[in-house]
Amino acid sequence: MTNEKLHTQLVQIGRDAKYTQKGVNPIIQRSSSIIFDSLADKQHATTNRSKQALFYGRRGTQTHFAFQQAMTELEEGAGCVLYPSGAAAITNAILAFVQADSHIVVSGAVYDPTQNFCDQILSKLKVKTSYIDPLIGEDITDYLQPNTRVVFLESPSSITMEIQDIPAIVQAVRGYNPEIIIMMDNTWAAGVLFKPLDHDVDISIQSATKYINGHSDGMLGTAVANQRCIDTLRENSYLLGQTADPDSIYMAGRGLHTLAVRLKQHEKSSLEIAHWLEKRPEVECVYHPALASCPGYEIFKRDFSGCNGLFSFSLKQTLSAQQFQNFLDYFTHFKMAFSWGGYESLILGYQPEDLRAMRQYDYTPAAGTLFRLHVGLEDSADLIADLTAAFARL
Secondary structure (H helix, E strand, O other): OOOOOHHHHHHHOOOOHHHHOOOOOOOOOOOOOOOOOOHHHHHHHHHOOOOOOOOOHHHOOHHHHHHHHHHHHHHOOOEEEEEOOHHHHHHHHHHOOOOOOOEEEEEOOOOHHHHHHHHHOHHHHOOEEEEEOOOOHHHHHHHOOOOEEEEEEEOOOOOOOOOOOHHHHHHHHHHHOOOOEEEEEOOOOOOOOOOHHHHOOOEEEEEOOOOOOOOOOOOOEEEEEOHHHHHHHHHHHHHOOOOOOHHHHHHHHHHHOOHHHHHHHHHHHHHHHHHHHHOOOOEEEEEOOOOOOOOOHHHHHHHOOOOOOEEEEEEOOOOOHHHHHHHHHOOOOOEEOOOOOOOOOEEEEEOHHHHHHHOOOOOOOOOOOEEEEEOOOOOHHHHHHHHHHHHHOO
16 A cells, blocks of 8 residues: 555544534434424425435434545545445445346456346346456457446456456446446455546445454445446435444444554565465465466556455365365364454365356366465464464365
8 A cells, every 4th residue: 555645534534523523433323213393404304315414314324424425535436325235235236227128247256146146136137147257358348238237347356366457448348338337346445455436437336344344243335436326326225225224334434444554464464474375385376466476466566556465375286075174174363254354364265166156257267275365463473373284284
């Protein structure tokens, strides 16, 4: 991370006096019913309900508005919509811009639940999905159709960490049809390591459950949109019943203020461990966006301002079921769990057949077993010792 002002920005955003009421942090306002002082007050709230006027709890309270303001400023958009999870943010963003008999293009290495939504839900709504190689670049136009409404990207890709050439893709899509809505799952970059809207992406989506919350104790999704998309996104999400609870929002807002400090440590430790893994005789490849071995590394160097603690590595061999269990079951510091972005280190394992089933394009899996690491805030020496012991169990 090279932006010297980022630390200051993250401390200050979302802390306007109207939200903090003379405290340091925004208040937690839990409310379903909003009381109006007069009929004129009610009419004003009704007219301005999409402009952060207190109207009804599902539309938001001061707690919601403070965090929405922070995320809008951070990702340089026109507004932010909140959801109970990252998956809800993804699905509702797509639903807001498709209709029966329309078509969307999706990176073939996106988050698995995103693929499941396209295959199991959108298909029932007569929306067709075409999956692309995440490294396709400007050739994405080969997959665009007259009825294409949405292009959905994710960079780095889920698990295998391919870096997409977002500027090339956006330029190609805009040249084909400027009305197509381009959206991106920007969770890996946490809204600071890459700025999708600066690259003419329409909507930047995050699971704030991850690095923004940062403590593995709350779930939240965000979608920051540009001016042409925010009203449609906000109103469709409201009509579909989307909301988020103020306590989870408060925790995410609190996490946002320490995001830069945490990411810096995640980056430092993950690079130390990634370089150590490169030297291990058991390791075939390290898929860390900041290393030359990662697909799309040159794009990462050009477009991203830093990295975090999430990356993968593959072994030279496919582990037997017993070896797989032995490797995963006895860690001291790395815990086996879904999600990532908290202060703790996590690990998940994938056999080649697992990855092949999760990929929606002509994907050649790593030769051996692959492990995804989230390097937390523990001392990197302790984590390396933990991995050393795991290799000894093979």
